[in-house]
Amino acid sequence: MEGRGIELNIGPVHPATHGVLKLVADIEGDTVKNAKVEIGFLHRGKEKIAELRYFNSYFPIVDKLDYVGALNWEILWASTVEKAMNLEINDRVKYIRAVMAEIQRIMSHLVYIGSFGQDLGNLTFFIWALRERELLMDIVEEISGGRLAPMYNRVGGVFYDFTDGIADKINTALSKIEEKVKKEYRAMTYENSLFIMRSKGIGIMGQKVIKENGVTGPNMRASGIKRDLRKDEPYLVYDKVDFEIITENDSDVYARFMVRVREILESIKIIRQLLKDMPKGDAKISAPWIMKVPAGYTLVRHEMSKGEGAMFLVTDGGLKPYRLKIRSPSFYSLQALPLVLEGCKVADAFVITASMDPVMGEVDR
Amino acid sequence: MIFNEIYSMLAYYLPPKANLIASALATFVLILIVLIATPIILGWVDRKFSARIQSRYGPIYVGKFGLLQNFADVIKLMGKNFVTNQYVDRFSYNLIPILSSALSFLLIALLPFGAPSLTFISLPYNLLFIYILLAFSPLLIIIASWGENNKFAVLGGFRSAAQITTYELALIVTFISIGIVNGSYDIINVIGSQSLIWNIIYLPLTAVVFFIGSIAVIERAPFDLPESSQELQAGWRIEYSGLKYGLFMIGDYVKLLAVSILFVSLFLGGWSGAFLPGIIWFWIKTVVALMFLMSLRWSLGRPRIDQLLSIGWKWLLPLSVINLIIVEVMMLI
Amino acid sequence: MNDFTDKLLKAFLNGLKASDGGTIELTDKKKLLKVVERVRKNFDILFMLTVVDRPPNFELNYVFSKYEGRDILILRTLIKHEESIDSITNLFPSADWEEREAYDLFGIKFDGHPNLKRILLPEDWPGHPLRKDFVVTDEIKNWTGLDLKF
Numbered sequence: 001m002e003g004r005g006i007e008l009n010i011g012p013v014h015p016a017t018h019g020v021l022k023l024v025a026d027i028e029g030d031t032v033k034n035a036k037v038e039i040g041f042l043h044r045g046k047e048k049i050a051e052l053r054y055f056n057s058y059f060p061i062v063d064k065l066d067y068v069g070a071l072n073w074e075i076l077w078a079s080t081v082e083k084a085m086n087l088e089i090n091d092r093v094k095y096i097r098a099v100m101a102e103i104q105r106i107m108s109h110l111v112y113i114g115s116f117g118q119d120l121g122n123l124t125f126f127i128w129a130l131r132e133r134e135l136l137m138d139i140v141e142e143i144s145g146g147r148l149a150p151m152y153n154r155v156g157g158v159f160y161d162f163t164d165g166i167a168d169k170i171n172t173a174l175s176k177i178e179e180k181v182k183k184e185y186r187a188m189t190y191e192n193s194l195f196i197m198r199s200k201g202i203g204i205m206g207q208k209v210i211k212e213n214g215v216t217g218p219n220m221r222a223s224g225i226k227r228d229l230r231k232d233e234p235y236l237v238y239d240k241v242d243f244e245i246i247t248e249n250d251s252d253v254y255a256r257f258m259v260r261v262r263e264i265l266e267s268i269k270i271i272r273q274l275l276k277d278m279p280k281g282d283a284k285i286s287a288p289w290i291m292k293v294p295a296g297y298t299l300v301r302h303e304m305s306k307g308e309g310a311m312f313l314v315t316d317g318g319l320k321p322y323r324l325k326i327r328s329p330s331f332y333s334l335q336a337l338p339l340v341l342e343g344c345k346v347a348d349a350f351v352i353t354a355s356m357d358p359v360m361g362e363v364d365r
Numbered sequence: 366m367i368f369n370e371i372y373s374m375l376a377y378y379l380p381p382k383a384n385l386i387a388s389a390l391a392t393f394v395l396i397l398i399v400l401i402a403t404p405i406i407l408g409w410v411d412r413k414f415s416a417r418i419q420s421r422y423g424p425i426y427v428g429k430f431g432l433l434q435n436f437a438d439v440i441k442l443m444g445k446n447f448v449t450n451q452y453v454d455r456f457s458y459n460l461i462p463i464l465s466s467a468l469s470f471l472l473i474a475l476l477p478f479g480a481p482s483l484t485f486i487s488l489p490y491n492l493l494f495i496y497i498l499l500a501f502s503p504l505l506i507i508i509a510s511w512g513e514n515n516k517f518a519v520l521g522g523f524r525s526a527a528q529i530t531t532y533e534l535a536l537i538v539t540f541i542s543i544g545i546v547n548g549s550y551d552i553i554n555v556i557g558s559q560s561l562i563w564n565i566i567y568l569p570l571t572a573v574v575f576f577i578g579s580i581a582v583i584e585r586a587p588f589d590l591p592e593s594s595q596e597l598q599a600g601w602r603i604e605y606s607g608l609k610y611g612l613f614m615i616g617d618y619v620k621l622l623a624v625s626i627l628f629v630s631l632f633l634g635g636w637s638g639a640f641l642p643g644i645i646w647f648w649i650k651t652v653v654a655l656m657f658l659m660s661l662r663w664s665l666g667r668p669r670i671d672q673l674l675s676i677g678w679k680w681l682l683p684l685s686v687i688n689l690i691i692v693e694v695m696m697l698i
Numbered sequence: 699m700n701d702f703t704d705k706l707l708k709a710f711l712n713g714l715k716a717s718d719g720g721t722i723e724l725t726d727k728k729k730l731l732k733v734v735e736r737v738r739k740n741f742d743i744l745f746m747l748t749v750v751d752r753p754p755n756f757e758l759n760y761v762f763s764k765y766e767g768r769d770i771l772i773l774r775t776l777i778k779h780e781e782s783i784d785s786i787t788n789l790f791p792s793a794d795w796e797e798r799e800a801y802d803l804f805g806i807k808f809d810g811h812p813n814l815k816r817i818l819l820p821e822d823w824p825g826h827p828l829r830k831d832f833v834v835t836d837e838i839k840n841w842t843g844l845d846l847k848f
Contacts, residue, residue, distance in 0.1 A: 006516060008516065030670070039817065039818065040817055040818040040819060045827060047828060048827055120667060121587065121666045122665065122666040122667075123419070123663065124419050124664060127419040127420065127421065128419070188664070192665075192666070194587065194666045194667070197669075197672055198666060198668065198669060211743065211765060212743075213743075213791060214743040214744065214745065214792035220765075225765060227765055232766075232768055296719075297719065297721070297759070297772075299761065299770070299772070301745075310745065310746060310761075312746060312748045312761070314750050322750070323748070323750045325746060325748040325749075332792065332795075345669065346520075347590075347669045348669065365818075
């Protein structure tokens with residue numbers, strides 16, 4: 001194995017890559033000389049489908065973009081069409097949407113930290129993280145009827161209002177999750193010396209690489225850039241709650257992990273404040289089922305669980321969109337991945353890929 | 366020896382020549398039963414224990430408490446076709462499962478099962494022979510991974526051979542220390558000389574070194590990097606399926622049992638203890654050691670291969686040598 | 699943001715034109731690189747590139763964004779269906795995969811792009827699906843992907 005290197009296809013079907021992602025790595029000895037990333041195995045043509053469906057019928061398609069945090073994209077699509085129609089939604093709907101968005105953010109981060117622990121060989125941790133996610137899945141199912149693809153939003157509102165007593169159930173579930181994150185996860189991961197040995201100092205993604213490649217979200221915040229669209233360009237009711245932007249300074253794999261763990265705790269804080277301040281009222285949908293949207297260009301961006309996501313909607317005054325372009329944050333994280341993988345060891349290649357948190361549904365659309 | 370016990374039991378009923386043949390056959394059948402029962406029982410314990418750690422149930426449908434689950438799995442494995450890749454080297458590919466099972470067979474035959482008369486073969490150099498069997502793996506693994514003609518297998522096989530070679534050095538130094546303190550390389554004598562004080566009080570460092578080193582030599586997590594299913598898809602076993610894979614699994618569990626029995630015999634006094642008969646003490650201690658070893662797999666992650674090797678060279682080997690020196694000094698005093 | 703836009707408009711009087719909602723239209727596509735060089739001084743990344751098919755033209759909407767604050771700049775330009783346009787990857791490396799996607803789904807060629815290959819669709823797939831005149835032909839129906847070297 002000395003002399004020429006081997007070219008290793010870490011192919012699309014592999015238990016370690018998150019979804020269908022293909023890495024072609026040039027390996028020499030135990031080091032990766034360079035790596036190429038190939039995507040497109042899950043391309044389903046969602047942007048073309050948008051030109052064929054009515055605005056309200058597009059929600060099932062939007063759900064499958066980021067399949068671990070689906071409600072974030074639904075809220076973005078609903079907000080885009082509402083901005084194009086200049087539609088006002090009432091306060092209760094905004095609070096409901098913010099609570100659901102934060103619940104989905106916690107669920108997405110739990111899947112991340114679970115599967116990250118699994119990549120380091122710790123199978124138990126994966127099942128524990130999913131066990132916590134089940135508590136929130138039950139709540140999402142009770143509110144909206146669906147676990148993974150809720151299809152809960154409509155243009156102008158949400159389909160069902162919150163049921164009675166759901167606020168207490170949410171608070172109980174959140175307390176359990178908070179206790180587990182602060183105690184069990186600490187012993188298993190962030191204060192466990194094997195975990196630290198595998199993740200500190202590896203996969204450093206400096207600010208220059210981030211700023212050149214358009215990386216946003218927790219990956220960016222792990223390098224010290226203090227930016228979060230919920231504070232810098234507040235949407236829904238984020239200007240009325242009090243929370244912090246979590247940053248770390250090391251920009252290695254451990255920092256990206258810690259940012260997401262602490263973001264779970266921040267989201268729990270946000271949900272508790274929102275539930276206390278939620279106004280009474282009804283969450284009626286204030287738009288017809290099939291509607292005409294005036295011609296023009298609309299761009300809305302929100303902070304998804306993986307970074308800054310945006311939708312650019314071009315309408316021509318008809319009943320269906322003329323062109324929809326989706327900007328997904330994982331697309332840009334994967335664009336920066338070959339630069340981070342240069343010079344790392346083979347075993348670390350998987351760990352670094354996992355730490356970027358790509359979800360192929362939103363990369364390939 | 367078990368052979369002697371069976372011989373003396375059957376001496377009432379059979380003439381000497383027939384007795385010889387009958388006891389030999391009976392011993393052979395007994396070894397086979399122990400060989401097959403070990404992975405079935407240990408496998409069940411492993412699955413249930415790991416399931417409860419992970420907040421789930423484990424096997425519950427096949428038999429009461431899922432006890433027959435591993436029987437069903439063995440029967441299923443035996444009924445599979447031998448699907449072989451056309452590019453493998455037939456000779457080495459088929460040789461290694463046979464050699465590896467022969468190794469496990471011999472390992473079962475040498476271990477004490479609770480009392481001085483309950484071994485299948487008794488040798489005066491028991492300990493060293495067991496060491497050779499445990500440390501023979503790198504050669505088999507390199508042959509297997511080269512014969513499989515697969516990049517992933519070769520990567521895994523070389524890592525595995527490097528890991529086992531590193532850690533068996535620490536292990537041999539440990540065994541030498543035991544030999545010096547107890548004056549013999551026979552496990553039965555080692556246990557006998559611990560009837561007053563257990564070895565772990567004299568040799569605490571050696572116990573730690575033995576524990577960590579033996580987990581690395583049997584390739585069990587957290588040191589199972591070569592077969593890490595997350596990264597290299599079962600490493601050097603990648604082209605094996607069906608019954609041949611089952612034979613490797615049997616070898617894994619037999620080695621796990623061997624290491625726990627060794628730890629108990631060498632450091633925790635074997636069958637010495639008050640109030641209860643020795644054999645019950647022996648099995649209680651072995652079960653505790655086994656559960657501890659099993660739980661390590663499900664609670665820790667995996668270090669990377671170069672971190673693994675550096676632990677072996679920089680920490681374990683020097684520690685065991687230091688312990689040997691301390692032991693020699695102690696003996697002189 | 700508005701005074702940056704004003705300065706930009708003044709610097710390129712016969713190449714840029716203000717449009718509705720704060721977007722800027724580039725009327726002379728040969729000045730693209732110079733305009734983008736000016737934009738580079740204030741904005742950090744290409745946030746997204748949206749191509750809209752308005753036959754017989756393609757309308758490219760470059761959206762630029764930065765890492766502090768909420769400013770964005772939308773730069774719009776029109777090219778005909780068979781024309782090619784300069785690639786801005788030298789100035790904004792984050793445009794790499796976006797331009798590959800535009801080539802893949804629309805067929806627009808970018809001059810000077812380091813690696814203009816299909817990204818989402820397989821490499822031997824015929825046609826460019828997001829065009830308005832795209833029709834599912836027999837060649838597409840019979841595509842199997844077995845000819846690709848994996």
